Amino acid sequence: MSPPRLVLKPGREKSLRHRHPWVFSGAVESIEGSPGMGETVAVHGKDGAFLAWAAYCADSQIRARAWSFEAKETIDEAFLRGRLMAAIARRAAVPKGSDAMRLVHGESDGLPGLVVDRYAGTLVVQVLSAGAERWRAAWPALLEEITGAKAIYERSDVEVRVLEGLAPRSGPLLGPAATVVRIQEDGIAYEVDVVHGQKTGFYLDQRENRSLAGTLAAGRDVLNAFCYTGGFSLAALKAGATRVTSLDTSEEALAAAGRHVEINALEASRAEWLAADVFSQLRKFRDQDRRFGLIVLDPPKFAPTEKHVPNAARAYKDINLWAMKLLAPGGHLLTFSCSGAVSPDLFQKIVAGAAADARADLQIRRHLGAALDHPVSIHFPEGEYLKGLWLQAA
Ligand code: SAH
Numbered sequence: 001m002s003p004p005r006l007v008l009k010p011g012r013e014k015s016l017r018h019r020h021p022w023v024f025s026g027a028v029e030s031i032e033g034s035p036g037m038g039e040t041v042a043v044h045g046k047d048g049a050f051l052a053w054a055a056y057c058a059d060s061q062i063r064a065r066a067w068s069f070e071a072k073e074t075i076d077e078a079f080l081r082g083r084l085m086a087a088i089a090r091r092a093a094v095p096k097g098s099d100a101m102r103l104v105h106g107e108s109d110g111l112p113g114l115v116v117d118r119y120a121g122t123l124v125v126q127v128l129s130a131g132a133e134r135w136r137a138a139w140p141a142l143l144e145e146i147t148g149a150k151a152i153y154e155r156s157d158v159e160v161r162v163l164e165g166l167a168p169r170s171g172p173l174l175g176p177a178a179t180v181v182r183i184q185e186d187g188i189a190y191e192v193d194v195v196h197g198q199k200t201g202f203y204l205d206q207r208e209n210r211s212l213a214g215t216l217a218a219g220r221d222v223l224n225a226f227c228y229t230g231g232f233s234l235a236a237l238k239a240g241a242t243r244v245t246s247l248d249t250s251e252e253a254l255a256a257a258g259r260h261v262e263i264n265a266l267e268a269s270r271a272e273w274l275a276a277d278v279f280s281q282l283r284k285f286r287d288q289d290r291r292f293g294l295i296v297l298d299p300p301k302f303a304p305t306e307k308h309v310p311n312a313a314r315a316y317k318d319i320n321l322w323a324m325k326l327l328a329p330g331g332h333l334l335t336f337s338c339s340g341a342v343s344p345d346l347f348q349k350i351v352a353g354a355a356a357d358a359r360a361d362l363q364i365r366r367h368l369g370a371a372l373d374h375p376v377s378i379h380f381p382e383g384e385y386l387k388g389l390w391l392q393a394a
Contacts, residue, residue, distance in 0.1 A: 004033030006041045013045040019379040023064040038134025040075045055131020059165030065112035083110050094372045100183040101373040108383040117200040119181040122151045124200035130164045140174040151175035205370040214239040220293030225278045230257030232296045237266045245272045282322035291328040303339035320354035327393045336388035344387040361394035
């Protein structure tokens with residue numbers, strides 16, 4: 001029996017020919033057969049040419065996600081094993097120093113909708129697309145076979161699943177239901193709550209930028225805004241910051257951050273943790289005439305989709321403007337955006353606008369991005385969601 005076929009409208013084959021993995025609903029002319037959720041379909045151009053094997057999703061604006069652009073390939077367990085092994089082999093180039101890393105980064109690793117993070121001996125999996133869901137029974141055994149992990153936990157409790165017609169879900173996939181896993185990053189221990197933590201438990205994408213913060217922090221007063229469980233704060237404390245002030249609205253995250261100071265035997269007296277809204281707290285610090293030699297701004301995703309970009313731009317500008325007013329002469333600002341819908345170029349324009357309004361003279365020392373275990377496919381610019389600037393005040 002031949003597989004279902006999805007035929008594109010004339011002229012709409014360009015993005016697949018450029019190896020971009022998404023087929024939008026508006027590009028589809030007809031469907032031959034009745035593919036189920038996540039079933040593999042053969043995508044063809046109007047002229048009949050084969051374009052890709054893709055996972056079908058009737059509910060999503062992204063009607064199909066390409067597994068492969070090779071007609072001779074068969075999408076089966078052996079194919080998925082090959083993709084997983086290639087993704088994990090790619091991580092051999094990631095410098096050691098941490099026992100936590102992203103092993104699979106969705107589309108950028110040729111596995112649309114699948115994310116796998118490793119926290120010491122525990123894997124945390126996110127199944128985010130109909131295609132990845134179709135193969136859900138295969139992932140635990142394949143991952144156990146390839147990585148040797150004995151505990152795999154699912155954290156697919158995210159909104160993007162709803163866009164794919166899937167209900168959010170979480171729970172153990174293999175072995176005991178892990179809760180808190182101890183990891184090491186650059187000589188610092190963290191307790192990652194893989195069940196209740198944000199995302200899969202830890203922001204692995206910021207690893208290299210936390211190290212950078214460490215190299216800048218010695219002898220400085222540091223402000224870590226949106227600190228979560230204290231990643232940047234711990235790196236700064238360990239590197240010899242004079243004082244580290246950290247802000248977050250999540251009491252659970254701050255409690256975990258406090259424990260991190262303890263388990264690393266760092267001086268609690270140098271660390272100040274405030275359960276506070278960054279937008280108002282930055283203004284309060286300005287009223288108090290406080291200054292910081294290093295400021296980290298790592299807010300949550302202000303623009304989940306394209307339509308949120310104007311509001312997000314205002315929010316990014318606001319926090320950057322106020323942070324710039326708090327920078328000591330010669331001080332450093334590490335400022336980030338993890339909104340995929342805000343391009344690196346737009347982000348830089350927003351930050352430049354904030355600097356103009358703050359009447360701040362700043363230099364770009366470096367453009368920043370996600371850590372090496374978050375590769376970005378050259379055909380999938382959406383994968384470059386995390387961007388940042390290392391700025392220094394005159
Ligand atoms: N830099 C962190 C990750 C930050 S994630 C790390 O390296 O681990 C963003 C954090 O911002 C979350 O912990 C969230 O609780 C917090 N947050 C969201 N809105 C906030 C606000 N208005 N004020 C303070 N914190 C906020």
